[in-house]
Amino acid sequence: MKIDTQIYQARRERLMQSLPENSVVIIRTGELSTRNNDCEYEFRPHSSFFYLTGFPEPSAYAIIQGRGEMTLVTLPKDPEREQWDGFRFGSEGAIAHFGATKAAVLAELDSVTFAALDGAAHVVYLFNDTILREKIASWRDAIAAKVRMGASAPTSFMDLTPVVSEMRLRKGAEEVAIMEVAAQISVEAHKQAMRAVRPGMREYQLEAELNYVFMRSGARQPAYNNIVASGHNACVLHYIKNDEVIDDGDLILIDAGAELGCYAADITRTFPANGKFSEPQAALYQVVLDAYHAGMKELTVGTPYEACHNAAVRTLTEGLVAHGLLVGDVNFLIESKAYRDFYMHNTGHWLGLDVHDCGAYKIAGESRLLEEGMVLTIEPGLYVSADNQAVDAKWRGIGIRIEDDVLIRADGPYVLTHGLPKEIKDIEALMAESR
Numbered sequence: 324m325k326i327d328t329q330i331y332q333a334r335r336e337r338l339m340q341s342l343p344e345n346s347v348v349i350i351r352t353g354e355l356s357t358r359n360n361d362c363e364y365e366f367r368p369h370s371s372f373f374y375l376t377g378f379p380e381p382s383a384y385a386i387i388q389g390r391g392e393m394t395l396v397t398l399p400k401d402p403e404r405e406q407w408d409g410f411r412f413g414s415e416g417a418i419a420h421f422g423a424t425k426a427a428v429l430a431e432l433d434s435v436t437f438a439a440l441d442g443a444a445h446v447v448y449l450f451n452d453t454i455l456r457e458k459i460a461s462w463r464d465a466i467a468a469k470v471r472m473g474a475s476a477p478t479s480f481m482d483l484t485p486v487v488s489e490m491r492l493r494k495g496a497e498e499v500a501i502m503e504v505a506a507q508i509s510v511e512a513h514k515q516a517m518r519a520v521r522p523g524m525r526e527y528q529l530e531a532e533l534n535y536v537f538m539r540s541g542a543r544q545p546a547y548n549n550i551v552a553s554g555h556n557a558c559v560l561h562y563i564k565n566d567e568v569i570d571d572g573d574l575i576l577i578d579a580g581a582e583l584g585c586y587a588a589d590i591t592r593t594f595p596a597n598g599k600f601s602e603p604q605a606a607l608y609q610v611v612l613d614a615y616h617a618g619m620k621e622l623t624v625g626t627p628y629e630a631c632h633n634a635a636v637r638t639l640t641e642g643l644v645a646h647g648l649l650v651g652d653v654n655f656l657i658e659s660k661a662y663r664d665f666y667m668h669n670t671g672h673w674l675g676l677d678v679h680d681c682g683a684y685k686i687a688g689e690s691r692l693l694e695e696g697m698v699l700t701i702e703p704g705l706y707v708s709a710d711n712q713a714v715d716a717k718w719r720g721i722g723i724r725i726e727d728d729v730l731i732r733a734d735g736p737y738v739l740t741h742g743l744p745k746e747i748k749d750i751e752a753l754m755a756e757s758r
């Protein structure tokens with residue numbers, strides 16, 4: 324097993340450089356969670372913990388100090404448990420494979436943290452980790468109780484969230500490389516779904532094609548629950564039941580991406596179950612596609628993050644007016660947010676270890692400017708509720724979204740999910756090949 328410890332060590336060094344002197348960072352990865360009785364969900368490490376350590380096992384803690392020295396606290400080696408549940412690195416593995424300066428087992432957690440926090444000036448941890456927050460309070464109390472014996476309890480507590488989020492927001496070359504592989508596996512999965520769909524299937528039978536391509540290609544699981552929504556189910560933004568029968572004449576909206584090395588891809592395509600867009604479907608689809616192209620023009624270095632969304636909203640609103648779904652002045656319809664009846668989400672989000680990745684979208688109330696190395700999605704859509712009596716019946720129940728993953732580069736946006744059809748004629752041509 325070869326893990327590039329240099330990358331994680333370099334991240335820990337950069338982290339410590341951005342914190343005040345005498346800070347101690349504590350982060351934990353979380354526990355296995357029960358599905359039912361003695362069955363557990365497959366473990367997936369906490370993203371920021373993984374970013375700083377590369378350590379894959381549950382129940383672990385990392386204490387990072389000085390110039391990036393790390394103590395890893397892990398489950399102990401235990402031949403009997405390992406016989407049942409699988410290999411553990413233990414303390415020796417933590418040092419040998421993960422670059423830990425020191426290692427300890429979980430039973431030693433209290434004494435290890437006592438030693439690390441005694442005399443520390445700042446304790447830095449993720450404030451949203453309420454379980455760790457309780458533990459840190461109890462460790463602080465334990466140190467404070469020993470002041471007369473020379474102990475010195477920390478008095479400053481800092482949130483790790485903004486620091487690690489800013490680091491994770493700008494992707495290194497090694498991250499971009501793996502994200503492009505995750506993206507391309509996902510491209511293949513979407514192509515396969517377009518080929519395999521037939522009216523009469525259940526949505527989850529089409530979902531099986533996605534999971535098959537993911538796993539066959541080396542991605543053990545999707546990055547989030549696959550959305551396979553036919554017909555008006557596409558208007559439910561996070562529809563994951565995926566159990567209805569696909570009808571001839573339905574549009575299928577698939578929002579699915581592979582996870583590879585804990586990095587997410589996130590793609591949405593919308594295509595006709597029978598291989599041919601109907602006229603109203605094609606009309607609204609073209610509006611969403613135009614919004615995608617308008618938004619893409621704004622994904623350049625130095626452009627405010629929100630410019631992409633604003634461009635997409637303008638194009639969508641113009642299209643809704645052109646087709647009579649909205650009536651009135653485009654500027655007024657945008658200002659009054661009238662388009663929200665048909666477009667209620669944002670046009671993208673940061674992408675990385677988490678599908679909705681960390682990182683601030685605004686700085687001091689202003690939309691932040693895009694920088695080289697940021698990765699985000701672009702995902703305009705239109706959703707006409709099946710019971711929207713205000714529009715012509717032919718539009719009702721149509722839900723469309725088109726989503727790709729984009730790396731911001733100096734020479735313009737680079738689409739990591741390249742090669743997946745989105746123009747109407749290209750989708751129909753790909754689907755015709757297999758029919």
Ligand SMILES: [Mn+2]
Nearest residue numbers: 589700702726
């Ligand atoms: Mn997305």
